Amino acid sequence: MSGSVSQSVPPTVLQAGQRAPDFELPDAPDHRTGTTQFRGRPAVLAFYPADWSPVCGDQMALYQAVMPEFERYNAGVLGISVDNVWSHRAFAEDRGITFPLLADFEPKGEVARQYGVYDEQSGVCQRALFVLDGEGMVAWSQVAPSGINPGADGILNALDGLTGIDSGRRPVL
Numbered sequence: 001m002s003g004s005v006s007q008s009v010p011p012t013v014l015q016a017g018q019r020a021p022d023f024e025l026p027d028a029p030d031h032r033t034g035t036t037q038f039r040g041r042p043a044v045l046a047f048y049p050a051d052w053s054p055v056c057g058d059q060m061a062l063y064q065a066v067m068p069e070f071e072r073y074n075a076g077v078l079g080i081s082v083d084n085v086w087s088h089r090a091f092a093e094d095r096g097i098t099f100p101l102l103a104d105f106e107p108k109g110e111v112a113r114q115y116g117v118y119d120e121q122s123g124v125c126q127r128a129l130f131v132l133d134g135e136g137m138v139a140w141s142q143v144a145p146s147g148i149n150p151g152a153d154g155i156l157n158a159l160d161g162l163t164g165i166d167s168g169r170r171p172v173l
Helices: 052-064 069-071 085-095 110-114 153-163
Strands: 024-028 031-034 043-047 074-081 102-103 127-132 138-144
Touching: 031 069, 043 052, 052 069, 052 074, 052 085, 052 127, 069 153, 074 153, 085 102, 085 153, 138 153
Parallel strands: 043 074, 074 102
Antiparallel strands: 024 031, 024 102, 043 127, 127 138
16 A cells, blocks of 8 residues: 555645655653654654543554554654643553654644644644655555544555565454
8 A cells, every 4th residue: 555645635734755844843851753763664653633532542552552563564653742741741651652752832733734734723633644654755644533543554554565564464443
């Protein structure tokens, strides 16, 4: 499924084949993480509305549960919302999340806007997924309705296409 984009992607959202904007955002009060740290390997960007919402919690917990699959593809995973680093820290501890959760907090939603997934009306990130190749190009993207967990199958299928690894896995969700 490399190079394909879900039909649910609005035209303002970055599309397959476009260069993804590089960024760094705080994942702790004194540390920043970003896309350039994943050059040479795939990166999964999971934009989500809010740390403590039930759907977001389930979505991030699912990605933590399938982390061994992501690691088989040597893919890095970044969760991104407009929540602050302190909210992310408490949320990650509560849900057992070990991958970085980045605070697109100040200026609010700046990175989400660059990717075309900031919801101006509600003031949060849309629930959007991007798989970037090792050169920072968008290989796949999807925007899901706010109340729907998009699961991990689309991400894993995109990683299959990028890496050529036939994982032989069964559907996750």
